Amino acid sequence: MNSLRIANVRPWGGEAVDIVIENGVVAAVSETTADASLAGGLDGGGQLILPALSDVHLHLDSSCLGLPFRAYTGEPGRWGRIMNDRKHWRTADRPVAERAAFTLAVAIANGATRIRTHAQVDADSGLEKMEGVLAAREHYADAADVQIVAFPQVGILLEPGVVDLLDAALRAGADLIGGIDPCEIDRDPVRHLDAVFMLAERHQVEVDIHLHEAGELGLFTLSLILERVEALSMQGRVTISHARCLASGLPGVPAAIARLAAAGVAITHAAGGRGWELPLAELAAAGVRVGVGMDGQRDFWSPYGNGDMLDRAWQLAFVQGFAADPEIEHALGVATWGGASVLDRGLRPLERFGSHPGFAPGDPAEFVLVDAVSPTAAVMDRPAERTVVHHGRVVTVDTALPGFEIPGRWAVR
Numbered sequence: 173m174n175s176l177r178i179a180n181v182r183p184w185g186g187e188a189v190d191i192v193i194e195n196g197v198v199a200a201v202s203e204t205t206a207d208a209s210l211a212g213g214l215d216g217g218g219q220l221i222l223p224a225l226s227d228v229h230l231h232l233d234s235s236c237l238g239l240p241f242r243a244y245t246g247e248p249g250r251w252g253r254i255m256n257d258r259k260h261w262r263t264a265d266r267p268v269a270e271r272a273a274f275t276l277a278v279a280i281a282n283g284a285t286r287i288r289t290h291a292q293v294d295a296d297s298g299l300e301k302m303e304g305v306l307a308a309r310e311h312y313a314d315a316a317d318v319q320i321v322a323f324p325q326v327g328i329l330l331e332p333g334v335v336d337l338l339d340a341a342l343r344a345g346a347d348l349i350g351g352i353d354p355c356e357i358d359r360d361p362v363r364h365l366d367a368v369f370m371l372a373e374r375h376q377v378e379v380d381i382h383l384h385e386a387g388e389l390g391l392f393t394l395s396l397i398l399e400r401v402e403a404l405s406m407q408g409r410v411t412i413s414h415a416r417c418l419a420s421g422l423p424g425v426p427a428a429i430a431r432l433a434a435a436g437v438a439i440t441h442a443a444g445g446r447g448w449e450l451p452l453a454e455l456a457a458a459g460v461r462v463g464v465g466m467d468g469q470r471d472f473w474s475p476y477g478n479g480d481m482l483d484r485a486w487q488l489a490f491v492q493g494f495a496a497d498p499e500i501e502h503a504l505g506v507a508t509w510g511g512a513s514v515l516d517r518g519l520r521p522l523e524r525f526g527s528h529p530g531f532a533p534g535d536p537a538e539f540v541l542v543d544a545v546s547p548t549a550a551v552m553d554r555p556a557e558r559t560v561v562h563h564g565r566v567v568t569v570d571t572a573l574p575g576f577e578i579p580g581r582w583a584v585r
């Protein structure tokens with residue numbers, strides 16, 4: 173039996189306790205004995221303990237984290253970024269598998285043990301990027317749970333053979349089928365979504381669709397997705413990434429949120445700023461599962477990203493205009509348990525600001541320990557030292573990969 177006692181830790185900044193873990197789940201939480209010498213003990217030293225961070229929307233295949241910055245030379249806008257990636261990805265300083273592995277290692281070292289990454293599948297790169305991500309997942313199989321989405325970044329209908337490539341990606345080990353902006357990219361939302369859901373049904377996998385489409389157009393596409401969820405009885409098996417239309421403030425948003433909740437559709441996003449701020453209070457009150465992720469990191473799209481989901485929790489709090497402790501704690505809740513509840517539908521969703529999930533008997537033993545007096549302090553200070561627990565075991569990863577380096581405060585141990 174795999175067991176661990178974490179002695180003298182403060183869940184969400186509360187009273188010090190001991191947490192007994194058996195077979196990868198919390199068995200008991202009790203007043204601390206401050207005695208880590210009991211069977212298999214870890215001395216928490218009075219640190220804050222949180223559910224492990226969850227990066228539920230990232231792109232391991234495009235990441236150039238740890239490599240020198242390159243100036244962005246593509247056209248502006250989403251299509252310009254897609255084509256900038258296509259033009260340059262083969263000349264990134266390191267191959268996909270190494271870049272994906274380094275980024276995954278940094279994420280884990282910083283406390284993220286639950287991860288959903290997209291892997292681009294298109295007529296240019298075929299399954300090359302998918303294979304790099306599969307190799308990275310395999311390398312860290314003992315340190316994190318990683319889900320992979322077969323992601324048609326360049327659309328499904330614009331180039332020949334993409335449906336077959338997605339089919340092959342799912343056979344090769346992808347866990348979910350993706351999609352992207354069915355109106356704006358393929359300009360044929362019905363055929364795009366029908367292809368996505370056909371593949372989901374054929375392979376019995378979940379769906380995670382990028383939806384950057386704004387305003388009424390995005391709400392229209394959202395309704396097309398929900399139609400298919402309902403018609404195919406895929407409740408609880410679909411995620412919409414970004415769902416920017418929910419940030420529009422349009423009169424149709426509350427009804428869309430109610431329908432998302434009824435269909436068990438989850439939302440992930442990247443804590444974007446102006447025009448991308450999701451109505452987190454309304455989503456939580458409706459019971460919609462919401463997670464957040466790093467998205468692309470220092471890649472051919474964006475210079476942002478540093479592999480630290482605690483940093484992304486800070487960004488989420490900042491862009492949402494959060495200041496009160498329960499608000500900051502909600503941002504941290506989304507970055508930890510919220511994402512976990514997207515990946516594991518057996519976990520309850522975050523239902524309100526200031527809730528402190530993750531420490532009840534039966535909850536997964538996925539934790540991160542940091543030296544901070546409170547959750548708000550952890551988000552503001554983002555202490556570099558972290559202890560990471562995955563499946564009830566302390567995990568460490570070697571982030572020293574030749575050629576890769578993270579400067580400054582995010583230098584990993």
Ligand SMILES: [Zn+2]
Pocket residue numbers: 229230231290382413467468
């Ligand atoms: Zn994305």
